[in-house]
Amino acid sequence: xxxxxxxxxxxxxxxxxxxxxxxxxxVALGExxxxxxxxxxxxxxxxGVSYRVAGDAGLNFVKDASVAGRxxxxxxxxxxxxxxENWEELGFPRCFALKQLELLQAYHTMGAISTYTCTPxxxxxxxxxxxxxxxxxxxxxxxxxxxxxxRTNREGGPSALAAGITGKVPAYGYHLDExxxxxxxxxxxxxxxxxxxxxxxxxxxxxIAGTDVPVFEGxxxxxxLENLKALSAAVASSGAVALYHIVGVxxxxxxxxxxxxxxxxxxxxxxxxxxxxxxxxxxxDIDFVVTGxxxxxxxxxxxxxxxxxxxxxxxxxxxxxxRQVKTLxxxxxxxxxxxxxxxxxxxxxxxxxxxxxxxxxxxxxxNSAKLAHYAPGLWNLKTGLIEIEDCVEAAIKGYxxxxx
Amino acid sequence: MNTKVIKGRKIVExxxxxxxxxxxEPISFMGSINPKTGYVIERGHEIEGQCLKGKVLVFxxxxxxxxxxxxxxxxxxxGVGPVGIVNVEADSVVVIGAIVxxxxxxxxxxxxxxxxxxxxxxxxxxxxxxxxxxxxxxxGD
Numbered sequence: 237x238x239x240x241x242x243x244x245x246x247x248x249x250x251x252x253x254x255x256x257x258x259x260x261x262x263v264a265l266g267e268x269x270x271x272x273x274x275x276x277x278x279x280x281x282x283x284g285v286s287y288r289v290a291g292d293a294g295l296n297f298v299k300d301a302s303v304a305g306r307x308x309x310x311x312x313x314x315x316x317x318x319x320x321e322n323w324e325e326l327g328f329p330r331c332f333a334l335k336q337l338e339l340l341q342a343y344h345t346m347g348a349i350s351t352y353t354c355t356p357x358x359x360x361x362x363x364x365x366x367x368x369x370x371x372x373x374x375x376x377x378x379x380x381x382x383x384x385x386x387r388t389n390r391e392g393g394p395s396a397l398a399a400g401i402t403g404k405v406p407a408y409g410y411h412l413d414e415x416x417x418x419x420x421x422x423x424x425x426x427x428x429x430x431x432x433x434x435x436x437x438x439x440x441x442x443x444i445a446g447t448d449v450p451v452f453e454g455x456x457x458x459x460x461l462e463n464l465k466a467l468s469a470a471v472a473s474s475g476a477v478a479l480y481h482i483v484g485v486x487x488x489x490x491x492x493x494x495x496x497x498x499x500x501x502x503x504x505x506x507x508x509x510x511x512x513x514x515x516x517x518x519x520x521d522i523d524f525v526v527t528g529x530x531x532x533x534x535x536x537x538x539x540x541x542x543x544x545x546x547x548x549x550x551x552x553x554x555x556x557x558x559r560q561v562k563t564l565x566x567x568x569x570x571x572x573x574x575x576x577x578x579x580x581x582x583x584x585x586x587x588x589x590x591x592x593x594x595x596x597x598x599x600x601x602x603n604s605a606k607l608a609h610y611a612p613g614l615w616n617l618k619t620g621l622i623e624i625e626d627c628v629e630a631a632i633k634g635y636x637x638x639x640x
Numbered sequence: 641m642n643t644k645v646i647k648g649r650k651i652v653e654x655x656x657x658x659x660x661x662x663x664x665e666p667i668s669f670m671g672s673i674n675p676k677t678g679y680v681i682e683r684g685h686e687i688e689g690q691c692l693k694g695k696v697l698v699f700x701x702x703x704x705x706x707x708x709x710x711x712x713x714x715x716x717x718x719g720v721g722p723v724g725i726v727n728v729e730a731d732s733v734v735v736i737g738a739i740v741x742x743x744x745x746x747x748x749x750x751x752x753x754x755x756x757x758x759x760x761x762x763x764x765x766x767x768x769x770x771x772x773x774x775x776x777x778x779x780g781d
Contacts, residue, residue, distance in 0.1 A: 264739055265732065268651055289707035291675055291714030297740065372706040392709025392736040409732070446666065447701055447731055476666070476703045476731050588671075589707070610671045610705075612683040 237266045237406070238273050246402060254304035258398035265395060266406030275368045275407045278309045280400040281356045281380075283372025284393020285343065286317040286589035287336040294393060295339050302342040307400040312351040312361045313343055314373045315531070317591060320352060320559075320584045332591045346400075352584035353558035354530040355465065357384065360560075365487050368411055370399035374472035375465070375530045375606060381479040383464050385487035387411045390478050410479055416488060418451035418481055418496030420444060425505035428455060431466040431536075432623050435605035436512045437504055438470025444502060447476045451496045453483040462533055469530050470605035516608045518620030519638025524597040525549075525631040527624060528556030529586050529604035534564045536624075537581070541570035543628040544577040550634030552595070553579035553627075556586040579631065587615055601630045643772045646749050648726075650767035651735055654744035656724030657761040660754050660771075661695040663687045668704030669711040669737060678720030696760040697722035698751050702731035712737030724762035726751065726769055 239247065247263060249256040262274065284290050290298065317336045318328045344350065351359050354373050357380060363369045365385035371377050372391045380386045389409040391399065399405050409415055422441050428434055441450045450471065459467070459482070471477040481489035481496075489495045527540060532555055540555050555574060557565070562583050565571045571581055587593075587600075588610045600611050601620040608621040620636060630636040663686045667673070672682040678692045692715065702708060712734060715721035725738055730747035738745045744764035754760060754771050761770040 261736065261739055264652075265735065268649075268730070268735060269732075283706040284710040286707070289670055289705075290710045291717070293714040293717035294710035297710075297713070374705050377706070390706055390732050392706050392733045394709055394713070394740045395732065395736045396706075442703075446703070447729060473704055476701065476733075588705075613671055613681045 237263060237271055243274055243404065252305060254301055254401060258401040261395055261398040262402065262404055262406050266408060269406065269408035271406035271408040273407050274404040275411055277368050277370055277399060277403055277405055279361065279363050279367065279369040280309060280311040280396055281314065281361060281371040281373060281376055282311050282348065282393065282396040282400065283314045283391070285313045285339065285352070286315060287332060287339050288317045288589055288591055290339055290393065295335060297394065298339060298342045298397065301397060302345040305346070305401055307347045308403040309400060311348045311400040312356040313348050315354045315586055315589050316340065316352045316584050317589050318585055319582050322583070326582065327594065329591060329594070351558065355558060358533055358561065359558050368405065370396050370405050372396045375469035377478050378468035378472045378480065379465060381410055382468065382481065382486050390476065416479060417449065419448035420450045421496050421499050421501040422450055422452050422504050423501035424452055424454040425503055426509060427457060429457065430623055431462050432603045432621060434459065434463040434467040435470040435603070435621065436509055438467040439474045439512050439605040439609070440504055440508055442471040442473060442475030442477050445475050445477050449479050449481065450477060451481045451483065451489065451492065453492050453501070455482055455485065459485060462536055465530050466604065473606040473609040513621065516619055516621035517638060518599060518601065518618055519636055520599065522551050522599050522601050522630045522634060522636045524600045524617065525551050525553040525627050526556060526587055526600060526602045526607060527604070527627055528554070529588060529602065529607035532557040532561060534561050537561060537565045537570050538568070539624060540628065541573040543625060544579060545573050547577050547632050549578045549631040551631045553631040554582045555579060556582050559583045587611055592616070601627055601636055603627055643770055644753065646753055646769045646771065648746045648748040648767050648769060650764050651730050651747050652738045652743060652745040653764045654742060655761065655763050655765065656696065656744040657759070658694050658696045658723045660698050660756055660758045660760045661687060661690055661692065662698040662751060662754050662756045664700060666701050666703035667699045668702065668708055669715070669734065670705035670707035673711065673715055675711050675715040676718060678715055691720070692722045693720045695722050696724045696726060696762055698726040698754050700728040700751060702734045706733050708733045709737040713741045716741040716743060726754070726760070726762060
């Protein structure tokens with residue numbers, strides 16, 4: 237790897253031990269993946285901010301860093317393990333919350349921006365096409381690469397921290413043109429309408445594509461931002477997809493030929509759709525309903541508020557979102573409608589990253605493939621992946637009949 | 641002694657050895673593993689219920705959350721993690737976790753050559769994996 241004189245000084249320890257260690261991580265990655273040089277970045281989204289993820293090892297890692305230095309470039313923070321302003325009322329365990337707050341303090345000391353969301357692109361961190369960035373959060377990585385056309389690899393907590401300290405990333409992987417072409421071509425043969433439809437497609441494709449780039453053709457209806465958010469989360473849960481292309485929709489794929497060579501497409505039709513849905517089918521008494529994985533946009537909060545208006549829920553119902561979107565929801569009166577119905581807007585966190593609830597939930601329904609994928613292992617829940625209207629109905633009745 | 645030497649690519653330096661725990665399914669250290677106990681908790685995973693402690697963990701590739709880097713670091717720091725990693729294709733999330741946890745790691749290995757219970761040496765300095773098959777002759781020793 238060829239380093240500039242300045243980068244060599246960083247690696248030699250002339251800017252202190254934290255910069256030296258950070259460069260060491262980045263150079264190690266660069267050497268493994270055959271990077272020829274470093275790239276300058278001015279934008280990081282840091283994962284590993286939940287204490288559930290970081291653990292004591294991660295907490296000490298970040299605390300040590302915060303004593304030694306500051307972020308050189310803007311760093312937004314991913315979803316955390318508690319609602320930072322409402323954790324006591326929501327019943328998050330105190331010992332966990334205190335550790336979480338300690339971890340946040342360390343990030344704040346370094347100058348991070350307190351977004352606490354998996355949707356930084358909804359709250360102002362919107363890199364432009366071709367911009368090199370260092371992002372964590374698997375769903376946000378897929379979104380920023382695919383939908384916005386910016387360029388990032390799948391950064392974990394320590395490498396995002398190193399990138400924030402140095403303002404550098406090694407030039408490999410998705411930073412380079414030659415690695416942004418498609419590998420697997422999917423032909424979508426059904427009309428995708430809802431966020432769940434896109435989540436199902438993503439879950440199907442992620443399992444096949446693994447770490448490679450899927451290309452989708454045949455999607456006729458122009459997807460909404462929320463559709464793409466759901467697709468990005470799903471494709472990075474069943475697989476490790478960091479980039480996908482939708483022909484005629486995403487910026488790097490004006491045509492199929494522009495992103496992938498000629499090949500026999502993999503069909504995604506009714507049968508394939510129903511196979512994924514069957515994996516997450518569930519019926520009976522429902523005690524937990526969650527939407528907002530990734531965090532709800534204001535449009536999604538509004539939809540839930542409309543469906544809940546004048547009703548009462550039997551099951552616990554979390555609408556997970558960022559603090560910034562909740563502020564909007566407060567202004568628009570949605571928060572009040574949701575509270576009246578007995579449901580809750582939960583900020584900063586989600587069941588993927590929060591500690592297991594002490595309430596002993598047994599069955600969860602959600603419209604998120606990502607949450608449906610992780611909740612059985614992380615929270616010991618049976619999960620159903622259903623439409624948002626059905627989630628609200630299940631919350632109201634405390635029961636779900638299991639129709640697809 | 642039936643030892644097979646498989647040449648791969650060095651990812652993280654260092655040498656580790658132990659019994660292999662092999663799966664043909666991808667792993668997400670965030671979600672598949674409990675970092676406090678080292679057990680695999682992902683429902684329906686091929687090695688659900690197995691413990692990583694002291695094992696050379698052999699799997700094709702990573703999947704899922706970028707939280708996996710810290711969770712790999714955490715499971716190792718908690719003393720219940722693997723001692724080395726062998727992959728078909730290394731994903732950056734696991735690589736970063738392995739770097740900060742000082743976990744020897746090699747990829748570009750045909751993992752079909754390794755079975756759970758084989759004794760494996762991961763040589764991250766040379767990018768080599770040495771596999772000593774479970775030898776039926778020594779079972780009664």
